[in-house]
Amino acid sequence: MAHEVGAVVSRKKGDPVSVETIVVPDPGPGEAVVDVQACGVCHTDLHYRQGGINDEFPFLLGHEAAGVVSEVGPDVTEVEPGDFVILNWRAVCGRCRACERGRTWYCFDTHNASQAMTLTDGTPLSPALGIGAFAEKTLVAAGQCTKVNPEARPAVAGLLGCGVMAGLGAALNTGEVSRGDSVAVIGCGGVGNAAIAGARLAGANRIIGIDLDDRKLEWATGFGATHTVNPHERSPVEAVQELTGGNGADVVIDAVGRPETYRQAFYARDLAGTVVLVGVPTPDMRIDLPLLDVFGRGGALRSSWYGDCLPSRDFPMLIDLYLQGRLDLEGFVTEEITLDGVEGAFERMDRGDVLRSVVVR
Incomplete structure (x- = not known):
């Protein structure tokens, strides 16, 4: 059954974002629904809002995220409900010339979920970097979910999904x-x-x-x-x-x-x-x-x-280093906010007042 959840949407170039109700469909083959626990506010999200990436509005913003898998579609073997995961925007294909040469971090055919999340009137949303995680739930390709140690705090774990990993x-x-x-x-x-x-x-x-x-x-x-x-x-x-x-x-x-x-x-x-x-x-x-x-x-x-990373290799290792006290991921979290605080976080980020604002649930 599809879910209606709150999410941060950018409807028009340069306009402030708004928190709206969106529809997250049931996962199809190779897809997973993730209950988002935390998502960092990245410059890339601001670039989407400003029309600096493309003009495929409306956008569902957010991509530096961690959460728990709640549902999986048919043929999913990478993760299962209950897994704590970091979302990534490089779900490797395993078949392109880079993957076949063992250089999966250069994959030329990374993929996202096939189905679209929508506004309640059926308007399709363009998820930022194929993720769209300023939301209570999001739909992604299962390969975008990287399982890590659940002892990590979601607010810091999610940062490995983009900027900190880069x-x-x-x-x-x-x-x-x-x-x-x-x-x-x-x-x-x-x-x-x-x-x-x-x-x-x-x-x-x-x-x-x-x-x-x-x-x-x-x-x-x-x-x-x-x-x-x-x-x-x-x-x-x-x-x-x-x-x-x-x-x-x-x-x-x-x-x-x-x-x-x-x-x-x-x-x-x-x-x-x-x-x-x-x-x-x-x-x-x-x-x-x-x-x-x-x-x-x-x-x-x-x-x-993306730091030439391979999420399945690098995310678990870096989370382990964080849990061992050898990597200070906590130091990157300047503030924790709610979904309705994203627009203000953009302003503080643009001024250079923060390293990372993180939306938490």
Whole structure:
């Protein structure tokens, strides 16, 4: 039997969101219904509301979520009712050329639920990143449910569903930070501080946080930065070189995604060092670098999409590290709110007042 539940809907580009009643259908083949317990407020949700992703309004927002599976459809073997899960937007297919080569984290054919959730008048909703979790219940593909230890608090577990995983993975998976490395992170918001936490977890011996906001630099120190740099006060490139014996960092992570920050990352790395782009650029942005410098400095220029994560591998491991006290996921939760507080959370996020607001039930 279909469920009518409260949810946060964005009806029109730029308009404030509203809490409305939506219809969540019974799960079909390969689908699951999840009772959402917590969902983080991510910049991607704001981009949907602003029309920056596409114009397929109305949107059902929310995607950084954790909850309990309440129903499963036919042929579902991954999870069963009662499982505590983190939702992910990379349900791998297992059949594409990346999956067949054992590189499932690059899957080219990830999938979502086939059925649509709707408004009560039957209008189909477009769920953010195929999830739509600012809701009491949501319908997803069963492969989007990653079972983890239920001892984890939902408000922190759900953050691995997007931003925190993107930052951790940028350091651990894409950047391959290892013990003794020097790491610089440009941009110390949620993703950047997660990259700092990942570098610390990997055993980096020098971690440099770079941001224009001194408050964010304080957060960076709390997550493991050994040094901080405010570009208002000195050149980030010169500062990183000075802090690394004149060489530059082994890995530089750009968590902003602008041409100027990418250029800084490129020149702040050591010879044969690695640049990781995890901040998301806009379609109009371009970068101009001397090709001789690209050739002469060697190393690697990498892009990190969702932290190059494999949810079935990474989410349970990271939750275990959190439960062991080795990964401070609690530090990312600035405030806990209800569904009707999402619009205000967008405003605070846009001002940089929070790392994460989390909707909890």
